[in-house]
Amino acid sequence: MTTLSAIGEFGLIRRFSPPFLKKLPKDLMGIGDDCAVLPWKGRMRLLVTTDMLVEDVHFLRAKIPARDLGYKSLSVSLSDIAAMGGRPESAFLSLALPAEIRVEWLDAFFRGLKDLAAAERVRLLGGDTTKSPDLIIINIAVIGRADRERIKFRSGAKPGDLICVTGELGDSGGGLRLLLKDGPVDKDERYLVRKHNRPRPHLEEGAWLAGQDGITAMMDVSDGIDSDLRRIMERSRCGVVVDLERLPVSAPLRRTAEKRGWNVHEAAAAGGEDYCLLAAVRAERIKKIETGFRKRFCRSLAVIGRVTERTTGLRYFAGRLPIKLGRRGFDHFG
Amino acid sequence: MTTLSAIGEFGLIRRFSPPFLKKLPKDLMGIGDDCAVLPWKGRMRLLVTTDMLVEDVHFLRAKIPARDLGYKSLSVSLSDIAAMGGRPESAFLSLALPAEIRVEWLDAFFRGLKDLAAAERVRLLGGDTTKSPDLIIINIAVIGRADRERIKFRSGAKPGDLICVTGELGDSGGGLRLLLKDGPVDKDERYLVRKHNRPRPHLEEGAWLAGQDGITAMMDVSDGIDSDLRRIMERSRCGVVVDLERLPVSAPLRRTAEKRGWNVHEAAAAGGEDYCLLAAVRAERIKKIETGFRKRFCRSLAVIGRVTERTTGLRYFAGRLPIKLGRRGFDHFG
Numbered sequence: 001m002t003t004l005s006a007i008g009e010f011g012l013i014r015r016f017s018p019p020f021l022k023k024l025p026k027d028l029m030g031i032g033d034d035c036a037v038l039p040w041k042g043r044m045r046l047l048v049t050t051d052m053l054v055e056d057v058h059f060l061r062a063k064i065p066a067r068d069l070g071y072k073s074l075s076v077s078l079s080d081i082a083a084m085g086g087r088p089e090s091a092f093l094s095l096a097l098p099a100e101i102r103v104e105w106l107d108a109f110f111r112g113l114k115d116l117a118a119a120e121r122v123r124l125l126g127g128d129t130t131k132s133p134d135l136i137i138i139n140i141a142v143i144g145r146a147d148r149e150r151i152k153f154r155s156g157a158k159p160g161d162l163i164c165v166t167g168e169l170g171d172s173g174g175g176l177r178l179l180l181k182d183g184p185v186d187k188d189e190r191y192l193v194r195k196h197n198r199p200r201p202h203l204e205e206g207a208w209l210a211g212q213d214g215i216t217a218m219m220d221v222s223d224g225i226d227s228d229l230r231r232i233m234e235r236s237r238c239g240v241v242v243d244l245e246r247l248p249v250s251a252p253l254r255r256t257a258e259k260r261g262w263n264v265h266e267a268a269a270a271g272g273e274d275y276c277l278l279a280a281v282r283a284e285r286i287k288k289i290e291t292g293f294r295k296r297f298c299r300s301l302a303v304i305g306r307v308t309e310r311t312t313g314l315r316y317f318a319g320r321l322p323i324k325l326g327r328r329g330f331d332h333f334g
Numbered sequence: 335m336t337t338l339s340a341i342g343e344f345g346l347i348r349r350f351s352p353p354f355l356k357k358l359p360k361d362l363m364g365i366g367d368d369c370a371v372l373p374w375k376g377r378m379r380l381l382v383t384t385d386m387l388v389e390d391v392h393f394l395r396a397k398i399p400a401r402d403l404g405y406k407s408l409s410v411s412l413s414d415i416a417a418m419g420g421r422p423e424s425a426f427l428s429l430a431l432p433a434e435i436r437v438e439w440l441d442a443f444f445r446g447l448k449d450l451a452a453a454e455r456v457r458l459l460g461g462d463t464t465k466s467p468d469l470i471i472i473n474i475a476v477i478g479r480a481d482r483e484r485i486k487f488r489s490g491a492k493p494g495d496l497i498c499v500t501g502e503l504g505d506s507g508g509g510l511r512l513l514l515k516d517g518p519v520d521k522d523e524r525y526l527v528r529k530h531n532r533p534r535p536h537l538e539e540g541a542w543l544a545g546q547d548g549i550t551a552m553m554d555v556s557d558g559i560d561s562d563l564r565r566i567m568e569r570s571r572c573g574v575v576v577d578l579e580r581l582p583v584s585a586p587l588r589r590t591a592e593k594r595g596w597n598v599h600e601a602a603a604a605g606g607e608d609y610c611l612l613a614a615v616r617a618e619r620i621k622k623i624e625t626g627f628r629k630r631f632c633r634s635l636a637v638i639g640r641v642t643e644r645t646t647g648l649r650y651f652a653g654r655l656p657i658k659l660g661r662r663g664f665d666h667f668g
Contacts, residue, residue, distance in 0.1 A: 029459075036459035038424065038477070041375035048460060050475055052428035056467045090372065094386035094473050125363075125370035126382060128473075133390045139428050139462075139473035141384055143372070 032235065033154050034083035034219055035144070045151060047144040049080035055135040063179045066105045068197035069138075070112025076222070077142040078120060078201035079275040083220040084153070085210020086146035088203065090125040091117065094139040096132035112198075120203060150210040152218035157236035157280035161216050163305040164286075166205040166277040166293075168250040169225060171195035173271015174262070188252035199275040206277055208296055214285025224272040225304075226325055229314055232278065239312035242305035244269065245319050265318065269325055280307055366569065367488050368417035368553055369478070379485060381478040383414035389469040397513045400439045402531035403472075404446025410556070411476040412454060412535035413609040417554040418487070419544020420480035422537065424459040425451065428473040430466035446532075454537060484544040486552035491570035491614035495550050497639040498620075500539040500611040500627075502584040503559060505529035507605015508596070522586035533609040540611055542630055548619025558606040559638075560659055563648055566612065573646035576639035578603065579653050599652065603659055614641055 029037035035047040053073055055061055064072070074091060081088045093113070097106075117124060122142070157163075175184075175196030184190045202220070209215050217232050225247075229240050244265040257264040281289055286303065293301035308315075316323040363371035369381040387407055389395055398406070408425060415422045427447070431440075451458055456476070491497075509518075509530030518524045536554070543549050551566050559581075563574050578599040591598040615623055620637065627635035642649075650657040 030457065031460055036424070036426070038459070046380075046477075048424070048426060048475075048477065050426040050428050050460060050473070051462050052430055052464055052471065052473060054430045054464060054466050054471065057430070057465055090370070090382070092370070092382055092384040092475055094384050096386055096388045096391070096471065123364065125372070126365055126384060128385050130386055130388060131391055132388050133469065135467065135469070137386065137388065137430065137471050139384070139386060139475075141382075141426060141473075141475040143380075143382065143477075 029153075034080040035086070037084070037151060040145065043148050044145055045148045047081055047084050047086040047146055047151075048141065049077050050139060050141040051076045051080070053138040055137065060179065061136060063183075064197050066108035067112035067115070070109040070114075071116050071198050072112075073138045073140050074113050074116045074122070074142075075199050075201045075275060077140045078116070078122070078203060079199075079220040079222065081142055081144035082201050082203040082206035083218055083277060084144075084146060085150050085206050085218065086144040087207060088120055088122045088142050088144040090123045090143050092141040093124060093127035094137075095127065095129050096135075096137040097129070098132050098134055098136065101136070120201070146210070152210050152215055152279070154217055154219050154232050154235035157217035157232055157238050157307045158282075159238060159307050159309050160283050161280040161307040162283055162286050162303050163229070163240060163242065163307065164279050164281055164301050164303050165221065165225070165248060166202050166209070166279070166301060167274060168248045168253070169221065169274055169276070170247075170253050170264070170268035170271040171250050172199055172273040172275070173224065174253050174256060174267055176271070176273070177262070177267075178256075188256050191250070191252040192256060196273060199273060201275055202277045205297065208293070209277065209279055209289075212285070212289050212292065214282040214289060215279050216282060217280040219278050221274045221276050221278055222272060224270045225278060226269045226314070227272070228278055232280065233310070233314060236280070236307070237310050239308035239310055239314065240305055241308050241312070241315045241317065242269070243317050243319065244323055246302065246304045248300070248302040248304075265323070266325060269316070363487075368414040369420070371418070371485060374479065377482050378479050379482045381415055381418050381420040381480055381485075382475065383411050384473060384475040385410045385414070387472040389471065394513065395470060397517075398531050400442035401446035401449070404443040404448075405450045405532050406446075407472045407474050408447050408450045408456070408476075409533050409535045409609060411474045412450070412456070412537060413533075413554040413556065415476055415478035416535050416537045416540035417552055417611060418478075418480060419484050419540050419552065420478040421541060422454055422456045422476050422478040424457045424477050426475040427458060427461035428471075429461065429463050430469075430471040431463070432466050432468055432470065435470070454535070480544070486544050486549055486613070488551055488553050488566050488569035491551035491566055491572050491641045492616075493572060493641050493643050494617050495614040495641040496617055496620050496637050497563070497574060497576065497641065498613050498615055498635050498637050499555065499559070499582060500536050500543070500613070500635060501608060502582045502587070503555065503608055503610070504581075504587050504598070504602035504605040505584050506533055506607040506609070507558065508587050508590060508601055510605070510607070511596070512590075522590050525584070525586040526590060530607060533607060535609055536611045539631065542627070543611065543613055543623075546619070546623050546626065548616040548623060549613050550616060551614040553612050555608045555610050555612055556606060558604045559612060560603045560648070561606070562612055566614065567644070567648060570614070570641070571644050573642035573644055573648065574639055575642050575646070575649045575651065576603070577651050577653065578657055580636065580638045582634070582636040582638075599657070600659060603650070
């Protein structure tokens with residue numbers, strides 16, 4: 001008798017996806033990337049993604065304001081659309097709620113959802129509400145669109161490409177670490193918690209990058225780059241070398257790590273849920289893309305590593321010194 | 335402090351849907367019907383629906399074989415596509431699983447899902463798997479398509495129209511009643527339990543009806559006709575009168591009701607999850623549609639009642655005798 005915890009989440013996906021991937025027409029892309037891709041009209045394609053948030057697994061009711069939870073629930077799905085270079089169109093919410101949930105909590109939850117939906121012009125077009133015996137369960141499916149010529153996949157990275165990220169790493173993971181302990185105690189720590197509770201999907205960044213020549217692969221940072229880079233490696237059949245000293249880290253995380261004795265490189269590489277984007281960029285295009293990104297977003301696109309041959313796997317350096325990373329981005333069934 | 339149980343599921347929908355329904359372009363249809371309707375190419379429209387099944391609310395792990403649960407999870411969403419007269423195209427599964435779930439259970443769950451997906455040519459194109467602290471949670475979003483001229487809504491029924499159902503009522507509810515007691519003890523009772531555990535979505539029936547002239551409203555029977563007819567009444571601003579003696583009831587339900595002392599009319603009217611279709615048909619078209627339905631499906635389309643003016647509400651008769659129905663189709667937060 002093999003239990004789920006023995007095969008893990010990726011074992012589960014590997015076990016059950018093959019029969020569903022057989023014989024897909026060339027216009028369709030299913031399991032294995034941030035979104036599925038379906039035909040729409042002309043060159044346009046539909047992007048579809050679905051994400052489930054389970055209380056006590058993905059959030060703690062007592063540690064996240066309802067408004068932030070509403071915002072974050074939508075953000076997680078929008079981030080998958082961003083990762084393909086698409087624009088979100090509509091969202092479909094399923095919500096299972098214990099009977100003791102107060103209407104005030106729900107008002108705040110929907111306010112948070114609407115904050116982000118309004119900002120990104122996403123329409124909530126449907127859903128399902130039901131009762132739950134104990135835990136809050138949230139599922140959001142999002143439909144987006146993208147020009148088929150611009151869609152970015154996890155596959156496509158080639159040795160020599162540079163690995164970039166569109167935002168600072170580790171803030172969200174740091175925030176979670178604080179929530180699981182004694183909670184935030186100062187302004188820096190509250191900043192990290194806010195990054196964890198209310199992550200912004202990098203939709204503008206994703207759409208901009210998708211429009212550039214030279215982006216060979218893209219995905220969002222959901223489990224932490226140590227885990228997410230392995231997805232790109234698997235789909236692109238490549239290796240990656242990361243320079244830990246080049247991981248972009250916020251000043252609040254840097255100061256909090258120092259104060260609390262955290263390894264800041266480990267926090268940046270293994271912390272999940274930053275929901276910025278990881279991209280592989282052809283080396284000869286990097287200067288132009290870096291310049292354009294800075295001009296467009298008034299901050300740097302951080303180059304953190306390089307794509308290598310498959311055989312070398314994922315390696316970390318601090319400058320020239322090889323480093324072994326202790327903790328890995330978490331596998332949900334790990 | 336108002337809790338959710340005080341406002342109920344429909345109170346919740348009424349409370350939160352208005353801000354999301356404002357300013358929808360005329361090509362879009364959101365919350366309030368079985369599916370959302372989105373523009374696609376030419377006359378084709380996308381249909382989108384999402385349904386969540388929560389252990390101990392929608393199913394009991396010990397009372398439903400994993401293979402049936404996989405089948406039913408997809409069936410519930412496909413039934414919403416059937417209700418609009420559409421064809422399903424692709425499905426997106428989110429699955430939260432406790433760590434003790436065995437791989438054999440999952441194999442069977444996916445086999446059941448594939449049984450129905452293969453039969454209806456639906457592709458599983460994506461999803462999300464995650465762990466759950468205790469309960470199995472399943473969410474399936476389905477995308478379908480329909481010609482905009484053929485889509486059927488809950489609105490549109492007019493006084494004088496006849497109310498029809500495409501299948502026998504109450505079997506699934508009877509099966510649930512048995513499962514919650516001592517379980518099925520004979521062939522009839524096992525038939526009812528199977529109807530509950532493995533309901534067939536009426537996709538062929540829905541597509542056929544949608545192609546007929548004279549169908550003014552349609553929806554699927556999910557909560558029981560007593561509850562579902564009220565949805566049609568609300569959206570169509572009408573009343574309905576039902577003749578309980580004309581509700582189609584299977585021989586196994588009739589025999590089981592007699593044996594166990596159930597009120598068979600109540601079982602047929604209040605039992606949920608039959609997943610056949612309810613339709614309103616213009617009176618002058620009914621003969622042609624009844625004949626065509628019998629020819630196409632080798633069974634009757636049952637005429638169970640008539641649409642009336644709004645002020646008269648929902649009324650039941652047994653022949654000419656007015657009847658008051660005791661138990662109502664259940665409201666999830668009731």
